[in-house]
Amino acid sequence: EAGVVQSPRYKIIEKKQPVAFWCNPISGHNTLYWYLQNLGQGPELLIRYENEEAVDDSQLPKDRFSAERLKGVDSTLKIQPAELGDSAVYLCASSLGEAGDQETQYFGPGTRLLVL
């Protein structure tokens, strides 16, 4: 079974430029998460989707960050414009979305963003 797929794996951009990350969850997983992981820290939730609906985006900086999951499968996270402080690893995770609040999340390999 294929795991969570993310692309690109690495991205280097100049500040003020836009950037987009893509995630394809495990087949059949209804819940999709985007996390931010700073160096030496644990993942922090940015947004959670149940199918195509964003049910928790309270930690998403909406002035520059946006996300979509139009068909309830793959998802895109965008930053526009990027700032130096956005340099981090962006992790996508998915879970079945059936067992309620004790579900295991499966992570993708992440996209490492460097903003110069």
Next chain:
Amino acid sequence: GENVEQHPSTLSVQEGDSAVIKCTYSDSASNYFPWYKQELGKRPQLIIDIRSNVGEKKDQRIAVTLNKTAKHFSLHITETQPEDSAVYFCAAQWGFKTIFGAGTRLFVKA
């Protein structure tokens, strides 16, 4: 706000020794506690988890204990091997919210 504290931040052990990582959580509503292992440049991978209705769970060399009264849970790795070297994250879940600890970097010296 809710938080998960994880200690130590760095742990160095000799191959064959045991390693213990401890976490405390703030919200008593937490009912699911996964542990993830993350090797350098790779994805976090679930290694063991425990639900609030049990106090201990073991899987070969890895065990997790949970004390709900103290809001404390721990990861125990016995007979450590060099390939156990990685960053380990604990997490506490309630509702659909997951809070991760800051991680413990484990070094196993051969």
